[in-house]
Amino acid sequence: MTAKAQRVLSELEGVCLGIIRAHQPCTAYRVRQELRQAPSSHWRASAGSVYPLLERLEGEGLLVARAAAADGRGKQLLSISRTGDASLRRWILAGTDMDLISSVSDPVRSRTFFLDALTAAQRARYIDALIERTEEYLAVTNSRLEKAKNSRNRFDYLGSMGAVKVTEARLDWLRTVRAELARKSA
Amino acid sequence: MTAKAQRVLSELEGVCLGIIRAHQPCTAYRVRQELRQAPSSHWRASAGSVYPLLERLEGEGLLVARAAAADGRGKQLLSISRTGDASLRRWILAGTDMDLISSVSDPVRSRTFFLDALTAAQRARYIDALIERTEEYLAVTNSRLEKAKNSRNRFDYLGSMGAVKVTEARLDWLRTVRAELARKSA
DNA sequence: CGATGCATGTAAGCTGTTACATGATTGC
């Protein structure tokens, strides 16, 4: 009823709320762990961001905290409130804007546009290194997909599948680039 | 020889240097335009970021500026220096770290993991909207690919191809998600 | 001669980071 808390959450706020919803009741520490093992390493999940953020969400009533019984560390168990649930839904549904969909920043692709700054030999070594690392990353996302198969939340599986499919496409593209460069220099 | 300017450039710095290298001599204004029409809308290319950034790069000797003849607006034409070229190469070659490759943040995929917070009807509408927007975005990237075919820089084409391939994979994945949801709810 | 686009810049603020700091718990 209050006009408060009707703001749209930031990316990190939405993700944190979602993590808590899926694992409640859990500690802020746990949220950081989940963030770090997410398919994207975009979030460093630093203490300096996560703790103040969760405190803020609690202050706004989106989270409720209770002290864990008999924990000298002052462990706080967080759960999502009814208001928090509504905020999470709004955050998800607000995610269909064009500029959000096209906002994916890809450092690898960015660099591709400027590859003529390198010598042919440098380029070849660079692409080879990229392909190797991407293969490693694909293996990581694939093993996460395997694990997600047994998740009680089927959206873990569908989300992980997205990471795999996109990584496969990236790998495919990098191999095409390599082939193209080899063709031209031969 | 100096230890200065041996730092690794930030993402935006690298991209700006690359843009200037490809279009030199050009104005800061032009750099902002190029950033905005890039396949990823990640960079807002705000004046508050671009102008100070380019000033900094000029101060470090990576860029050289000269005033455009007879321009009352104080138009500055920027070019990349030899040092700048070396910095750009270092920036590209430093881009093979695992955490850079896995740092791609995808707001759409993030939300997927939390879709059980929605009702089945909300989910269906949400996914439909996403697919529609992604189709639009694919059309945009495809038309950019067409344009890049005639670019004198073949890496424009290869980079645009990456955007198209990854977007196609995303679209494919979203359609799978939609089909999967329809199957389960039926 | 007025609107739109070109061109440059500043100030305040948001969001996240690194680095530091503290202390309890658990397992060997």
Added chain:
DNA sequence: GCAATCATGTAACAGCTTACATGCATCG
């Protein structure tokens, strides 16, 4: 009893954004 991990927090800073501000150039 010591190391690793769990658990929470703060201070300084980095990087980019929005919003504001200015003024010339070009075209109809």
